[in-house]
Amino acid sequence: MAMSAITVDNLSKRYLLGHQSDPRFRNKDVNLRDAIVRTVRGAVHRTGDTLRGREMIQGDRLEEFWALKGISFEVKEGEVLGIIGRNGAGKSTLLKILSRITEPTAGRVTIHGRVASLLEVGTGFHAELSGRENIFLNGAILGMTRADIRKKFDEIVAFSEVERFLDTPVKRYSSGMYVRLAFAVAAHLEPEILIVDEVLAVGDAAFQAKCMGKMSSVAQENRTVLFVSHNMGAVKTLTTRSILLESGVVTANGPSEAVVENYLLRTLDERTKALRAKNLEGFRRGRLYDNPPARILEINIANPNEDSDTLPEIELGSDFTIEITLDVERPIVNGDLCVVLMNSQGERVTSLVASDRVMGLSLPPGEKIISLSVPDLYLAPGRYFAEVWLDPMIDSTSCDAVFDYPLLSVVNSGQVSHALTRPWGTVYSKKAEWSVLESAAPVNAR
């Protein structure tokens, strides 16, 4: 059993935010008298606060903001832990506490070993100094001794690929060179615990690959690494375990694959929910007629397996029926309706056009539901979006169109295939047959 390198116990951090409660003072165009009143009042408040030993906050009303709300977790020695979460979830606050930059409001952290943090590459670089001088400066800031740096100097320079410009002030560097040099220094740190935040977001692809290589070799040297990134691919490859932070709370803690999946689904869920909450108006882009004869009112899936508040779900390999509600104001003769299905990457799966099957839609005024059943198209597990076009006449300009509408989610609960997750592709063949042919030729295993 490995020893724990970091133990975080019920950690909380509060910030105080100031607000201006009087709306008169909120806008900038106050008259001079108001401005003077506000200044004097503010000064009196601030002096009072200072005398009472409170923090000085702009504005006259305080709001507490808990960036972290009692989080607990543990990192084992030699473990590479990913920390993911949306902007403002508390990741940076957590790292700042762990690297002792700021103090927690409550709770406790126990750290075994020397911590070095890379909260941003190039911290403390001085623009006037040369690359060589900055290597020493930055190294010292990150906690290396001059002897350490001298020992690794050549390695750092080679890694950074800026040999030729070592004696040029870094203010003349291109941003790529700057970042490469900064990361090179950081990559040669040798603390027991390394905290990395968002450094892989920089450099070209080749350099990023190099950084990834360096990171995983660090991890293999049995050093503890905390890795914070928005790059889910990097988190999955570099870390074994991850925690998910959401508004200051740990909402998931487990194998990185699962936590990343969880996080991505949750983000997608929320986006879909937000999208569907707005009615169709949010998706309507092509109102091409001033006074359209008909409009699309609703797009639904008939009898879904489960109609969650996010997306109607259907089982892998089952038929589905799309229902489109139209509001027809003036009669339509020989109209057309087109449904384009797209996967979550925005690639077209297929388009279904009414005039391919019938000679054209003829609709009397009123609310009409058009049903489109699709019995032989089996979509692979995933989420699908729809684009719907309504033409008053075949081949005419559309009078209404809806784009990127979250239509349905195909799930695999194990009835069709035992492999619950797998890169499925986009379509699924229900009727594919496998057989072994008695022949001299080897079996074509495709």
Place this chain on the structure above:
Amino acid sequence: MADVVIIEKGRHERNYWGDIWRYRELFYVLAWRDVAVRYKQTIIGASWALIRPFLTMVVFTVVFSRIAKLPSDGVTPYPLMVFVGTLPWTFFSTGLTDASNSLIGNSNLISKVYFPRLIVPIAAVVVAFADFLIALAILVGMMFWYRFAPGWNILFFPIFVVAAIGATIGPSLWFTALNVKYRDFRIIVPFIVQLGLYISPVGFSSNIVPPEWRLLYSLNPMVGVIDGFRWSLLGSSSQLYLPGVAVSFLVIIIFMWLGVRQFRATEKSFADLI
């Protein structure tokens, strides 16, 4: 297993001063950086450290000796007396100004990396001290020029150098800590430095202060330091007023204590406030 660090609210690390020692490399490097950067992209470079005190001396000699006709200390040439006064004063004023802005100037470090914050203002004082050493070299040249040999009192000179460092660090820490929170001090510090020049005996001898006021006058810590500099470097011809020196030293110690206390108390919140 390496050392254990526990992070909790209001916890003062037992090994705070040990930490400062551990981070001494950073201290050297920051001081070196400030020295290296100070005269980058200037034409005459480090000569500025020579020119500034020299010009101050010329102007003060003209104003106080030739125009205001103030007396020198005994037989000491007036320029020499002024120059010895500007030495600690320039050190104090540069140190105080640079140190009080040092944390704000390094805010990108403060908000990204941990190290004992005390290193930053002290490194700024060290940079001012480098200028002080250069100016000291000019003084040696001037003493040769005036054929003025220091007496046995020069043995006490190191004490007054330490006092000058103390007099600079104490208020520097105090103002640095306050400046992070209340930027008012960015305006206050230059003002103090400007006024201080006139209420400290830089351009004149403190012997011209009426005796009944001298003790009160010595509440200004720089009075004791400058008097001590003159006494130890320029010989016994300038009398050392001991009670005054004692009062000044006491004030220096009080300011040191205040400064360190204020700094330590607010240090942890620097990253949130800066």
